[in-house]
Amino acid sequence: MEDKKNNASDSLRKYGKYSSVIFQMLFIIGISFWGGHQLDLYFETGSNVLVLVIGLSGLCLSLYTTLKRLEILNKEEQDDAKQK
Known part of the structure; x- marks a missing residue:
């Protein structure tokens, strides 16, 4: 039981x-695209260049941090399995 x-x-x-x-x-992806949009509005670029650049940079950053975090979680699970 x-x-x-x-x-x-x-x-x-x-x-x-x-x-x-x-x-x-x-969260990282959303903040980066939102920030890029706000910067486009602030600088009045007339296009979505900053949305794309900052948004895609945020996407790459989120993928990197996700892979690193998953690597850490996987190592913790392996260590826990060895202890049992």
């Missing part, structure tokens, strides 16, 4: 970790 509780707790913990990674990724 206690194993089922531990498994459920571990599953929820993993779900929380991975969902936080996704929300972090979406």
